[in-house]
Amino acid sequence: MSQHSILVVEDEHTLRRLLEYRLGKQYKVSTAANGEEAIERISEELPNLIISDIMMPKMDGFALQAALQERQETRAIPFIFLTAKADEASRLKGRRTGVDDYITKPFDIDQLLSRVERLLERTAIFQNQLDAKIGQDFSQKLMPKNLPLADGYRTFFHSAPKEHGGGDLFDWSEPKPGTFFITIGDVMGKGLQAKFYAFSFLGYVRSTLHTLLRTTTSPAEVMTRVNQVLMDDPPLEDTFASLLLLKWEPARNLVTYANAGHCRPVMVGPRGAEIVQHSDMILGLDPSAEFKDTSLVLQPGTSLITYTDGLLEQELKSGEQLGEEGILKYAATAYGKPDPVHTIINNVLADSSKSEYGDDILMFWLEREASRDRESVSQNPRWFSPFSEGAGSTNRGL
Structure with a gap:
């Protein structure tokens, strides 16, 4: 099992459990039913990636993503939105606020797993490059x-x-x-x-x-x-x-x-x-x-x-x-x-x-x-x- 952790934020109980089960075969998974619960989970442990629905009670996906963007320690966490097929306005809004990817409902679970793996790999490459540059600076000093x-x-x-x-x-x-x-x-x-x-x-x-x-x-x-x-x-x-x-x-x-x-x-x-x-x-x-x-x-x-x-x-x-x-x-x-x-x-x-x-x-x-x-x-x-x-x-x- 990968050491990466994923937070799934989804108000629909059945879909939330399905994502937890399938992703849990490869990753460490935690769940939340809305944005407020997600903030609590993130305060306990920073995930490596967040998968979130947009339309949710109490705090929707956009409000959650905006709250994370305001905090330096959570700003760079990769973010995938689950969105309705016809919700093009949400896609455009998400692109402007820095969302990394979208999965359209209903979606194929294998497609989601592929997107997650690719995004985590890309993030790891960027982090390794950043660490190498910082490490080189330290080494020189x-x-x-x-x-x-x-x-x-x-x-x-x-x-x-x-x-x-x-x-x-x-x-x-x-x-x-x-x-x-x-x-x-x-x-x-x-x-x-x-x-x-x-x-x-x-x-x-x-x-x-x-x-x-x-x-x-x-x-x-x-x-x-x-x-x-x-x-x-x-x-x-x-x-x-x-x-x-x-x-x-x-x-x-x-x-x-x-x-x-x-x-x-x-x-x-x-x-x-x-x-x-x-x-x-x-x-x-x-x-x-x-x-x-x-x-x-x-x-x-x-x-x-x-x-x-x-x-x-x-x-x-x-x-x-x-x-x-x-x-x-x-x-x-x-x-x-x-x-x-x-x-x-x-x-x-x-x-x-x-x-x-x-x-x-x-x-x-x-x-x-x-x-x-x-x-x-x-x-x-x-x-x-x-x-x-x-x-x-x-x-x-x-």
Whole structure:
């Protein structure tokens, strides 16, 4: 049975029961004997489609349709009128007020079912297109328009959001010269809702960073506060997120990070690739969760790779997921290439069971160059804002 719900509004008892029976084989059906009853049913649960007679006591079909047009949450519900064969005036009036279709009495029930199916399909296509456009806008605001810079280092980034993917996010800031904070995260869920929560969640992370960096530069302390804020805020209290917060100090060749259940980073160098082991609990589960700082020294020619789970879960031709072992293999192969991130992305896709990735893909590569040991820093703080106009995904090496 379809998950779509249909409201039948018809004052004639026999016809109302017939429609309920036949439509009920394929859809979830509720009924009302007039417009007033229909308003009550709609206040309890919004239907995906309304089939309504025109001539009814108390509130007729036109009055019902006009009332629904006045409310934003009901304005877009598809509406089919049941009308008498000779009632051309009603047809013209309905077209002017936005009625989607008409069925002339007496009607063939199979014809009605066909019209209902076609209208629901058309509505779903429109909704998917709208969701994809909104999701694309959110995805662009969750990604950087540029990357952090430091002498003696190269950075590479790739983001490929799916129309109905999840809540991947990436952010960076330079609150004081020579100290960068880099955020990679994934808000649990799929589709537009996950992207919306990711957008809201990123705002919390940024505001927490702004506030706490006056007193601490510990990623673990910032992570603890983000977790508390997340669980104390009603709109986001049921939101779970993995988050990797990196503090990068190029002059010291040092990366200090806290990991809240995110994909474990990879260190890669001339001797191969290895997983950086430490990870704590994801955000949003335990208000008393504690997080730990882990420090990594980047030796000349060493790179740190961070990514989201869309890469880990990509299905290969063997039928298995890529997994961490696969990440290590492709990272080692990409080491030393002019654009290592795209080398990984393209090589994994070439070995995949499908011609595209099944989920959002995000990867950030931080590389200390082998031939340079001295770094200089800018003199002014820099804060990248994903909320500024024109922010979008970036695929480049700097």
